[in-house]
Every structure is written in structure tokens, then in C-alpha cells.
Amino acid sequence: MSEEALKRAKKRVKKKKGFYGHLGAFITVNAFMMMLMVVSGDSVVEWLVPMSGWGIGLAMHYFGVFGFPGSGAGGAEWEEKQLKKELKKEGYELDQFEEIEDGLELKDLDSEEAEAEGEIIKRQWRDEDMV
Secondary structure (H helix, E strand, O other): OOHHHHHHHHHHHHHHHHHHHHHHHHHHHHHHHHHHHHHHOOOOHHHHHHHHHHHHHHHHHHHHHHOOOOOOOOOHHHHHHHHHHHHHHOOOOHHHHHHHHHHOOOOOOOHHHHHHOOOOOOOOOOHHHOO
16 A cells, blocks of 8 residues: 555544544533523524524535535546646656556665664664654
8 A cells, every 4th residue: 555545544433533523512402402492492593593503514424424415526536637637737647656666666675684784773762753
């Protein structure tokens, strides 16, 4: 997997996580507000207006993250098509980048092999620092 693809995937996951946090806040706050309206006997209109505005914002957030249902706009496939289109406008083909990525494989250096060749490998980190 290329580093760029990994970055894009992480970005999409972060957007989805943000949407689900927004959805959770919307449900929690509006359930609490509805409960207050029922207990206090206030008019539903006082709760409905801000809830509707927030609901529209939540819907826009959904479309920004997942795209429009059925159209594919804004989804991962749409994003990939748009990326290919933009690269083509710049005079590149996506296949060119895939070939370059395939040719840049880094090989792991086996520490026993390096020691056998007389190289000294000094670790610059502690195991506790690794995630």
C-alpha cells in the first residue's frame, strides 16, 4: 500500500469519526431537550427550530463525508476518479505513479546479516518509545 493511499484512508476515517461524534452529540442534546420540553410543558416549536437548523448542518456533514446516496458523489470511488482526472489534466497517468511506487521498495536490513558483514547497528530508540 502506498503512503499516499494510507494518508487518504486515514483522512477518510478521521472524517467518519468526526461525523459520528457530531451525530452522537446531536442525538444526546436533542433527547435531553425533548425531555425538558415534555417535563416543563413548553412549546415544541421552541425546540424544533434549533433542532432543525442543527439537523440541516448534520445532513450537510453526512453528505460531505459519505456523499449523496446512490450517486457516488463524494465517496471513495468518486474521489479516486477525481484524482485520476486531475492527474490527467497535469499530463500524468496514474499508472506512472504506481510504477514508481513499485520500483521504490525498501528492503529490511537484517541485523544479524549486518553484524556478519562487520557493520555496527546502534539503536537510536527505546522499546518503550515505540507505539
